[in-house]
Amino acid sequence: MDMKNPQTFFNVGPAMIFEQVPAYTAQFFQENMGSVSHRSPEFRELHRQIIANLKKLLQIPETYGIFFSGSASELWERILLNGVAHKSAHIVNGSFSSKFHDYAQSLNLQTQKIAFEEGEGFEATQISIDNDAEMICITQNETSTGVWIPENTISEIAQKYPEKLISVDIVSSVPIANLDFNYIDNAFFSVQKAFGMPAGLGVWIVSPRMLAKSIELKAQKGIGAHHTLPMHWKNFENNETHSTPNVYGIYLLNKIVEMILNKGIEAIRTQIESRAQSFYESLNSMKHFHAFVAQPKFQSPTIIVIQADSAERIEAVKKYLKSQDISVSSGYGKNKALHIRIGNFPAVPDEAYEKLLQILKQMD
Amino acid sequence: MDMKNPQTFFNVGPAMIFEQVPAYTAQFFQENMGSVSHRSPEFRELHRQIIANLKKLLQIPETYGIFFSGSASELWERILLNGVAHKSAHIVNGSFSSKFHDYAQSLNLQTQKIAFEEGEGFEATQISIDNDAEMICITQNETSTGVWIPENTISEIAQKYPEKLISVDIVSSVPIANLDFNYIDNAFFSVQKAFGMPAGLGVWIVSPRMLAKSIELKAQKGIGAHHTLPMHWKNFENNETHSTPNVYGIYLLNKIVEMILNKGIEAIRTQIESRAQSFYESLNSMKHFHAFVAQPKFQSPTIIVIQADSAERIEAVKKYLKSQDISVSSGYGKNKALHIRIGNFPAVPDEAYEKLLQILKQMD
Numbered sequence: 001m002d003m004k005n006p007q008t009f010f011n012v013g014p015a016m017i018f019e020q021v022p023a024y025t026a027q028f029f030q031e032n033m034g035s036v037s038h039r040s041p042e043f044r045e046l047h048r049q050i051i052a053n054l055k056k057l058l059q060i061p062e063t064y065g066i067f068f069s070g071s072a073s074e075l076w077e078r079i080l081l082n083g084v085a086h087k088s089a090h091i092v093n094g095s096f097s098s099k100f101h102d103y104a105q106s107l108n109l110q111t112q113k114i115a116f117e118e119g120e121g122f123e124a125t126q127i128s129i130d131n132d133a134e135m136i137c138i139t140q141n142e143t144s145t146g147v148w149i150p151e152n153t154i155s156e157i158a159q160k161y162p163e164k165l166i167s168v169d170i171v172s173s174v175p176i177a178n179l180d181f182n183y184i185d186n187a188f189f190s191v192q193k194a195f196g197m198p199a200g201l202g203v204w205i206v207s208p209r210m211l212a213k214s215i216e217l218k219a220q221k222g223i224g225a226h227h228t229l230p231m232h233w234k235n236f237e238n239n240e241t242h243s244t245p246n247v248y249g250i251y252l253l254n255k256i257v258e259m260i261l262n263k264g265i266e267a268i269r270t271q272i273e274s275r276a277q278s279f280y281e282s283l284n285s286m287k288h289f290h291a292f293v294a295q296p297k298f299q300s301p302t303i304i305v306i307q308a309d310s311a312e313r314i315e316a317v318k319k320y321l322k323s324q325d326i327s328v329s330s331g332y333g334k335n336k337a338l339h340i341r342i343g344n345f346p347a348v349p350d351e352a353y354e355k356l357l358q359i360l361k362q363m364d
Numbered sequence: 365m366d367m368k369n370p371q372t373f374f375n376v377g378p379a380m381i382f383e384q385v386p387a388y389t390a391q392f393f394q395e396n397m398g399s400v401s402h403r404s405p406e407f408r409e410l411h412r413q414i415i416a417n418l419k420k421l422l423q424i425p426e427t428y429g430i431f432f433s434g435s436a437s438e439l440w441e442r443i444l445l446n447g448v449a450h451k452s453a454h455i456v457n458g459s460f461s462s463k464f465h466d467y468a469q470s471l472n473l474q475t476q477k478i479a480f481e482e483g484e485g486f487e488a489t490q491i492s493i494d495n496d497a498e499m500i501c502i503t504q505n506e507t508s509t510g511v512w513i514p515e516n517t518i519s520e521i522a523q524k525y526p527e528k529l530i531s532v533d534i535v536s537s538v539p540i541a542n543l544d545f546n547y548i549d550n551a552f553f554s555v556q557k558a559f560g561m562p563a564g565l566g567v568w569i570v571s572p573r574m575l576a577k578s579i580e581l582k583a584q585k586g587i588g589a590h591h592t593l594p595m596h597w598k599n600f601e602n603n604e605t606h607s608t609p610n611v612y613g614i615y616l617l618n619k620i621v622e623m624i625l626n627k628g629i630e631a632i633r634t635q636i637e638s639r640a641q642s643f644y645e646s647l648n649s650m651k652h653f654h655a656f657v658a659q660p661k662f663q664s665p666t667i668i669v670i671q672a673d674s675a676e677r678i679e680a681v682k683k684y685l686k687s688q689d690i691s692v693s694s695g696y697g698k699n700k701a702l703h704i705r706i707g708n709f710p711a712v713p714d715e716a717y718e719k720l721l722q723i724l725k726q727m728d
């Protein structure tokens with residue numbers, strides 16, 4: 001490891017971190033927050049702040065719980081263990097929604113898999129859920145392909161199936177997605193995407209209805225041992241966490257959420273959406289590059305996936321970008337050689353996107 | 365939160381962090397390691413280094429795997445899920461060994477509980493394990509009470525039951541404990557104790573025999589969905605992790621392990637043991653304070669638990685220490701009011717212990 005690492009990161013996550021992160025970190029050490037107990041008044045005050053700030057930023061109902069994990073993928077398992085007795089339904093249109101489905105199978109649950117082609121979105125009218133499925137699992141923004149499911153589609157599916165729990169992966173879309181959490185029972189994300197922080201913290205947003213289900217399931221068949229929802233909730237009400245959390249990650253997330261609140265979330269959403277729009281428009285006018293997601297309404301503002309007509313062209317772009325100290329993400333899985341994935345996140349400055357577009361135009 | 369937080373931390377964890385941590389952190393940001401992908405050559409090189417350094421520091425056999433989690437308590441569940449089909453045996457002599465047992469019950473396993481009084485240790489000859497128990501779970505250092513099980517007792521229990529998997533909680537004893545990992549199938553710790561780092565990273569050390577058991581169990585009944593051992597191991601062999609890890613925590617742990625290797629682990633073990641010895645000796649000569657663990661061979665060098673003859677005296681000490689910007693841990697659970705717990709960790713300077721002893725003597 002040396003100073004030759006890239007300087008501009010369009011990685012989809014771990015992604016570019018906010019330039020303020022080193023200063024916030026210095027403050028964390030100055031305040032000795034790395035050494036305070038997670039049962040101390042200092043930690044409880046931090047916990048009170050982060051919960052209040054997240055609820056304000058994302059308009060999360062006051063009755064909801066918010067919990068921390070080591071990663072978002074841990075939460076696939078927690079949500080299924082705590083919320084599903086027999087059967088979960090999964091809308092699958094990419095690698096991450098597919099992994100959510102895999103987790104359910106590994107837990108020996110019955111599953112309904114509603115599959116769409118990679119790169120394709122869906123409407124609520126296209127979704128038909130089995131009567132005996134207890135939970136509908138939706139990946140709102142597929143980090144593997146750049147498919148974005150409009151926020152109102154989530155609410156429409158929830159309204160169509162008011163008895164079923166709705167679980168939404170918002171790993172790479174929050175806080176850009178403007179979701180109505182009244183229709184969501186579980187939502188989860190990690191901090192190394194649009195929140196522009198180092199990895200190591202997952203966040204789980206939970207409705208009281210989901211808590212009730214987990215209490216019922218605990219009595220029926222068990223809900224695992226670690227980070228069970230009733231245990232989480234009990235500590236949460238005391239502004240604590242069940243196990244020792246990533247206090248540094250929580251501190252940093254609180255600072256970043258405060259920064260976003262000060263700037264105004266609407267301003268940031270507008271910035272990201274406008275950058276995405278001009279990026280997709282430019283791709284439309286290129287010969288050799290195009291957006292992998294064809295339908296504009298499903299094109300993600302935060303994860304832009306570029307497809308080229310040959311693996312050689314993708315390779316050449318990546319090689320040139322590397323020479324310019326610019327890092328991008330490769331395509332995911334079987335699309336590794338044909339795609340470039342771009343994180344359009346608030347921590348990356350506007351100029352960087354302009355430079356990237358210029359390079360693509362030159363190499364088109 | 366402000367600058368009025370304590371300056372000296374004898375907390376048992378989160379504990380005092382090494383004074384070098386802010387500088388290592390600045391280096392992490394300078395190298396842009398917060399933004400590199402966990403599938404990048406940069407991360408794989410970091411992974412290669414941390415595994416090699418941990419194996420060197422702790423004398424872990426080359427064939428063993430090492431994996432990362434969000435916390436050590438997560439690993440109680442992973443070890444039981446991946447290693448036990450029907451029944452686990454738990455030696456319980458405090459709150460943390462008891463929680464390990466609780467996790468087994470929450471996972472609907474049969475359990476054998478071999479209970480000792482809080483504050484008491486045990487010899488291998490006192491341990492008799494049921495024939496059908498597949499795993500023996502031992503807490504080598506009880507953070508709740510300060511009981512230390514000598515390293516050779518672990519090896520003796522393992523030799524007595526060569527067919528059973530041996531799982532050892534070394535959360536607050538590593539790297540001071542000098543364990544023979546040839547007799548251990550699972551060991552786990554977190555970094556916010558003797559490694560003097562902010563919390564948010566657990567480490568799981570695993571034998572090939574445990575991997576074989578997990579592969580067998582996966583086919584038989586399932587081993588959960590997240591961070592399963594076969595999945596972990598596959599990524600490990602490629603110097604990667606299954607999910608996005610706490611890259612910052614891994615980076616910092618690597619720096620700290622390198623620092624300890626440079627200083628020499630034997631020098632650090634001698635320092636901690638000698639500080640513990642003089643601390644326990646001083647307690648012996650006091651009237652109102654004494655060590656909660658009576659038998660010297662079971663007195664932990666890393667977690668020193670002080671009992672007073674009244675809750676008022678403990679309260680007075682804690683109040684005075686707070687006025688001196690010194691933080692200690694309260695007693696655990698039912699001992700909250702009667703104990704003070706002291707972390708004797710390498711990040712705390714010798715002078716701080718001398719000052720603490722002087723205060724205790726004055727208030728005795």
